[in-house]
Ligand SMILES: Nc1ncnc2c1ncn2[C@@H]1O[C@H](COP(=O)(O)OP(=O)(O)OP(=O)(O)O)[C@@H](O)[C@H]1O
């Protein structure tokens with residue numbers, strides 16, 4: 195029971211990270227109907243920027259954790275936002291096709307960065323059993339809270355703000371949106387930028403959570419987030435969260451009860467099974483509002 | 486107010502407009518009639534910059550607007566309720582109207598909303614219903630209302646009567662007349678329903694195969710034998 199609860203906590207944390215990345219995939223897809231294949235790389239860039247920032251701040255002697263976290267988040271968000279904007283500008287707008295930056299990033303994979311000192315230490319006991327104590331670290335709590343807050347924020351942004359309305363208008367009828375005065379190119383750019391910002395947050399969180407970032411971890415997490423977006427129904431925001439959560443949980447429980455080697459195989463197998471029975475993903479029926 | 490000179494538009498190799506000249510004066514209702522495929526919708530879309538004309542000039546308030554991005558034209562006072570209504574299907578009536586007001590001063594929104602609800606009380610009853618679930622007539626009302634939310638000086642209307650019951654057609658035409666008379670909105674009206682359109686319009690143009698074949702006052706065109714046989718008695722087209 196305690197062991198189960200511990201896996202639940204770990205799974206939810208992982209799921210939150212996947213969900214964060216997945217929202218970026220799903221939002222861009224929902225609005226322009228194209229998979230942003232650069233998203234996985236954008237998130238990796240967020241993670242690398244985070245590592246560099248942590249190191250720089252450490253050298254500068256800034257050690258107050260909340261301040262460090264905020265600075266790192268802001269810097270990664272700004273830089274990846276710029277990068278996301280550039281990708282849309284130079285790759286998507288003229289080509290309107292998929293574009294991969296993986297080769298560029300894989301060139302950087304030699305740059306495996308050495309483990310960071312754990313930044314956010316400590317945690318608390320959730321439950322003490324006879325043989326096993328269930329712990330949740332503060333970091334896990336931060337990750338989950340952050341994801342929930344961003345999820346709520348983005349849901350609100352898309353449902354109730356002028357930008358969100360313009361985004362949905364672009365998704366439903368781009369020509370009509372422009373006839374009404376929506377600057378559709380800018381709306382699409384902003385969608386990429388928002389996706390990149392989410393990816394940056396996820397990148398920072400992964401860096402903190404694993405304490406190390408290399409190409410393999412990042413690539414795999416990006417791939418799983420993409421899986422999560424498809425599993426939940428690409429184009430659906432709640433679907434991305436649900437997909438992320440499911441994949442996080444499957445991974446945690448599979449590693450705990452079966453074999454850690456095959457956890458990734460399990461994740462992708464579930465995707466295949468779901469898509470056989472529900473080709474549009476769990477929440478992605480044509481009736482469900484995209485984005 | 487709106488002057489079109491020698492406009493030619495192509496879709497790839499298709500030569501859709503072959504040199505169109507047309508004028509709409511301030512406060513006028515001008516009808517544009519023509520058979521299917523004559524290029525009526527193409528002309529309205531060309532005015533809005535999508536597609537762009539290959540040759541010719543389009544003057545709005547004396548400025549050549551060719552090349553100005555579509556989304557900026559509505560800020561100059563040009564609104565378009567295009568062919569097929571193009572209601573955002575997964576948004577409520579009010580959200581559709583909010584999008585109509587994207588280019589307008591937000592301070593006007595609630596008074597403008599009341600104004601279009603006054604014109605179309607049906608829309609007020611359905612304010613939270615999704616656009617995609619409205620009836621055809623309601624969608625047409627919404628398309629016009631949405632265009633009015635930008636407070637246009639010139640309104641382009643593409644076949645507002647298409648597929649509607651005679652009673653609804655009458656209502657729609659009455660409202661077009663009202664916004665023209667009461668609010669002074671200039672209207673360029675594309676119609677298959679030539680009889681109604683020419684009766685309502687001050688002037689009319691007949692477009693045949695991407696070229697203006699005839700022009701005159703609404704009365705003259707209604708009385709013209711050729712027009713009667715081509716567009717009125719036989720119903721639509723030729
Ligand atoms: N997107 C497009 N691509 C290629 N050809 C097009 C396109 N849109 C219109 N056309 C062609 O241009 C010509 C004019 O079409 P348009 O839609 O302007 O006619 P219309 O007068 O509005 O007809 P209708 O009364 O049927 O609406 C037609 O021959 C049509 O096939």
Ligand SMILES: [Mg+2]
Pocket residue numbers: 525526527568643
């Ligand atoms: Mg047409």
